Amino acid sequence: MLENFLLGLNTVMDPSVFVYAVVGVIIGQLIGVLPGIGAITAISLLLPVTFHLDATTSIIMLAGIYYGSQYGGSIASILLNLPGTPSSVVTCLDGYPMAQKGQAGKALFITATSSFVGSCIGVGIVIMAAIPMSIFALKFGAPEYASLVFLGLLAATMIATGSQIRSLAMVALGIFFGLIGSDISSGAYRFVLIPEMADGISLVSLAMGLFGLGEVIKNIGQKKRRAIDVKITLKDILPSRAEAKGLVGPLLRGGGSGSFFGALPGTGAAIASFMAYAIEKRVSKTPEKFGKGALAGLSGPEAANNAAAQTSFIPTLTLGVPGDAVMALMIGALILNGVIPGPNLMTNEPALFWGVIASFLIGNIILFAINLPLIRFWVMLIRIPYNKLYPIVILMISAGVYSHRNSVVDVIMTLMFGVLGYVLRRYRFEAAPVLLGFVLGPMLEENFRRTMLLYGGDFTVFLTRPICAVFTGLAALIIAFSIFSTVQKGKANRSV
Amino acid sequence: MKTGKKFARLEPMFGSLALIVAACFVLGIGWGYSAGKLTQMGPGYFPRIVGFALLGFGALSLYSDVTNPTVSNTRFEWRNLAFVCASILTFAALIDRAGLVPATFVSVALATIADSQNSVKSTLIYTLCVCLFAWGLFIHVLELPLSAFGRG
Amino acid sequence: MSIKLRIALPILAALAAPVFAADYPEKTIRLYHGFGPGGNADTVARIVAEEMSQGLGQPVVVESKPGAGGTVASDFISKADPDGYSLQLMVGGHSVAAALYNELPYDAKEDFTFISTIGKFPFFAATQAGAFDDMADLVAQAKEKPGSIKIGHAGVGSTQHLSGELLGLLSGAEFLHIPYKGGAAASTALLGGEVDLMIDAGTSTRGQAEAGTFDILGVTSGERWDDATDVPTISETVAEGYDVLSWTGLGGPAGLSDDVVATLSAEMARVMALPSVQEKITALGAKPSASTPEEFRTLVETQIGVWTTVVKDAGVEKR
Incomplete structure (x- = not known):
């Protein structure tokens, strides 16, 4: 294994390949910082470039863009509450409150470190356990996904800080948004009021509207100056020794759970970070701090989504089946270069396989190295008075959403979600569960319907299949626990 | 006066009421899709479940609004809302027809006016700067498939 | 008419002609397709767009408008200005959709200009x-226990789906058809053993077969496929008359001017003759094949006929 890895390192260290690895991660980082212009847009734009490169170099560059954008995605979330991807929605939850308290520098430092550690855990798992992980991932059929996604939806209620009823209502609203468009299992159009909605609602529109735009509407013209980091010394940025100690657990848990979710085709970074957040909140001794700037709530999910970004290459590279649209683009680039992806990739093209994996490590080191000094720069950005900053934010939202799929309707939808986000907050409804419902709802529907079709409507599959049984059991525990705590609360209220 | 008072009393419930309206919308339209049967679910199966869930949770949160009314202490930012809407809608209207730079100009100018602290002169200079920045970033650095002026 | 003018006119005309031709294209051409980025349609679109940009001297930008088996993009194109700046990378699904939908917002034959085919490819039946x-064994088992053999396909109403229905129809066996979100998800399901069979393009089946994870039991083309001559056709084994070929091609909205069609048609002929393009199309499992607009139209019309029969006879629910 070490020998193979060295072969990979050798491939990456070839200057003509190395340059593209660096270019990839830097473009990814830049694209990630600009919310709305996601990795897919960037990769599609650069795909023609890969026509002129060999397969290994192409994939190394495209992969760099992908995981580089995961790094960059957190920055706008922390500074402006502006998430461009569903996983950076989770970063908003505790990152933005930290920035408002004047701890933007520290939040960015923790994010960069967590991303790096998470990525390293992910890379480590890819190196050591790519094959076993892919075999395990194949055990996931429709019933497994259905029960896992159901568990994820329950976890959504843990993410919210307020009442569970209200967050469940928001999950349902999110699922409804997810149903809009054409139905996967029958092809029928649902809730398509205008033809442009046939593709469904764009995730970018929903995330940027509910979070970013809602925040802008609230903040314009506020006389109160935003808290800013007066000095940016190393001491203000670095977490204290006690804080650092407290981050070890979240990092390991986040990296581990993220690696798991990433390796399942079709789940990916978003679910990884939502789940990591729920886990951290569950194990925390101070869950009430979550949503108000808890370090663990920032660090765990951040480690998770970066670990997932690395392990999501496992099904693509070892099985030849892409887990999501970004991976499909990579496969496309491979095919164009005459490499047919499949289980033979590792033996037929060892230099490519291990080169890509080694490039992950190199790429992450580069990303970490360029991110640390940049913290100073980002924190300075917050010093721009808000009345000079928000019009640019609005422009970035409009232009970013538009460029996502060249759709004016998406821009208008974003505005509607912005207004909705503003109004929801006013009535103590939170936006994060909407996002989770939106991402998970359609997955639940698809897999549940397929389960029923495959097993002839037999519900016992959720108990008889071992992996399903684990998820079903966990879901039952969560439900039992929340009923129990509601009852307890009710008793306490009555006695008062 | 009386209507104002009534409004103030009903205001905390608007959020939950809106959810119930949304639930009725989901059920109303979703009922038109065939539900199928358990082994062969139609496109209407899940919308029904979601519609009822939304109705149920909306009703429960309405109950908590009634028993425990909480009014947001911040005022409703009509001015911000109006100008942000105007800004984004003009961007949407102009981006396809007039190109990125004109769309940016009008949109940023409208957004800037939302904050009454901004003077006319500073708004103008600022807007021009942002246009230049947008043109450089989107057209030249990122090379997005947008046209700077005119139809793409 | 003065002599000067008599001389000047042909010169003017000669000058004017290239000016006319050079008129188009004078700005970015958008090449739409109805599938996600990275899919077959997207990749083919990018290969062609890259070369066309150079040949036409204007950028040809690929844009994905996914949804409902590509009909979202087709609808968009059917209503686009016929100025030659909105084109569509069409796929075999275009004819399938025409057969499958009760009410399409467009007419699959009359609302389009067909310019040239790009590649033709069969599907492979993989287990x-x-x-x-072999195929006979699979069909025998399906006949023994109707509905026990599950075919995973890339989505309801996809060519892959109807190919499976056609297999049931012609072989007389009853299969359970399971929809997935795209061919990759169906491959994963077959790898994991959730389904027994998938009928999909060579790019997703043959790589697996080379690695020894899949067996390829048959090819959907009426005759054995050139670069896979050892694979028997489905027609010669279990379902006589089975002949499914999918294709990619370049089209646009109806009413494109003859000049534009001529320019694009000539450009396609040039692009398709390039060895680098042929190589890439072949890598995607297709036979590079340019055609005249008439040949392309005939192909589409014939296939609409075939699929209409399949949808009717197999009792696939129309939408």
Whole structure:
């Protein structure tokens, strides 16, 4: 294994390949910082470039863009509450409150470190356990996904800080948004009021509207100056020794759970970070701090989504089946270069396989190295008075959403979600569960319907299949626990 | 006066009421899709479940609004809302027809006016700067498939 | 008419002609397709767009408008200005959709200009390695226990789906058809053993077969495929008359001017003759094949006929 890895390192260290690895991660980082212009847009734009490169170099560059954008995605979330991807929605939850308290520098430092550690855990798992992980991932059929996604939806209620009823209502609203468009299992159009909605609602529109735009509407013209980091010394940025100690657990848990979710085709970074957040909140001794700037709530999910970004290459590279649209683009680039992806990739093209994996490590080191000094720069950005900053934010939202799929309707939808986000907050409804419902709802529907079709409507599959049984059991525990705590609360209220 | 008072009393419930309206919308339209049967679910199966869930949770949160009314202490930012809407809608209207730079100009100018602290002169200079920045970033650095002026 | 003018006119005309031709294209051409980025349609679109940009001297930008088996993009194109700046990378699904939908917002024949085919390719019937001896064995098992053999396909109303229905129809066996979100998800399901059979393009089946994870039992084309001559056709084994070929091609909205069609048609002929393009199209499992607009139209019309029969006879629910 070490020998193979060295072969990979050798491939990456070839200057003509190395340059593209660096270019990839830097473009990814830049694209990630600009919310709305996601990795897919960037990769599609650069795909023609890969026509002129060999397969290994192409994939190394495209992969760099992908995981580089995961790094960059957190920055706008922390500074402006502006998430461009569903996983950076989770970063908003505790990152933005930290920035408002004047701890933007520290939040960015923790994010960069967590991303790096998470990525390293992910890379480590890819190196050591790519094959076993892919075999395990194949055990996931429709019933497994259905029960896992159901568990994820329950976890959504843990993410919210307020009442569970209200967050469940928001999950349902999110699922409804997810149903809009054409139905996967029958092809029928649902809730398509205008033809442009046939593709469904764009995730970018929903995330940027509910979070970013809602925040802008609230903040314009506020006389109160935003808290800013007066000095940016190393001491203000670095977490204290006690804080650092407290981050070890979240990092390991986040990296581990993220690696798991990433390796399942079709789940990916978003679910990884939502789940990591729920886990951290569950194990925390101070869950009430979550949503108000808890370090663990920032660090765990951040480690998770970066670990997932690395392990999501496992099904693509070892099985030849892409887990999501970004991976499909990579496969496309491979095919164009005459490499047919499949289980033979590792033996037929060892230099490519291990080169890509080694490039992950190199790429992450580069990303970490360029991110640390940049913290100073980002924190300075917050010093721009808000009345000079928000019009640019609005422009970035409009232009970013538009460029996502060249759709004016998406821009208008974003505005509607912005207004909705503003109004929801006013009535103590939170936006994060909407996002989770939106991402998970359609997955639940698809897999549940397929389960029923495959097993002839037999519900016992959720108990008889071992992996399903684990998820079903966990879901039952969560439900039992929340009923129990509601009852307890009710008793306490009555006695008062 | 009386209507104002009534409004103030009903205001905390608007959020939950809106959810119930949304639930009725989901059920109303979703009922038109065939539900199928358990082994062969139609496109209407899940919308029904979601519609009822939304109705149920909306009703429960309405109950908590009634028993425990909480009014947001911040005022409703009509001015911000109006100008942000105007800004984004003009961007949407102009981006396809007039190109990125004109769309940016009008949109940023409208957004800037939302904050009454901004003077006319500073708004103008600022807007021009942002246009230049947008043109450089989107057209030249990122090379997005947008046209700077005119139809793409 | 003065002599000067008599001389000047042909010169003017000669000058004017290239000016006319050079008029188009004078700005970015958008090449739409109805599938996600990275899919077959997207990749083919990018290969062609890259070369066309150079040949036409204007950028040809690929844009994905996914949704409902590509009909979202087709609808968009059918209503686009016929100025030659909105084109569509069409796929075999275009004819399938025409057969499948009760009410399409467009007419699949009359609302389009067909310019040239790009590639033609068959599908391959793949199973888990060692699961069945051959096509005959699979069909025999399906006949023994109707509905026990599950076919995973890339989505309801996809060509892959209807190919499976056609297999049931012509072989007389009853299959359970399971929809997935795209061919990759169906491949994963076959790898994991959730379904027994998938009928999909060579790019997703043959790589697996080379690695020994899949067995390829048959090819959907009426005759054996050039670069896979050892694979028997489905027609010669279990379903006589089975002949499914999918294709990619370049089209646009109806009413494109003859000049534009001529320019694009000539450009396609040039692009398709390039060895680098042929190589890439072949890598995607297709036979590079340019055609005249008339040949392309005939192909589409014939296939609409075939699929209409399949949808009717197999009792696939129309939408």
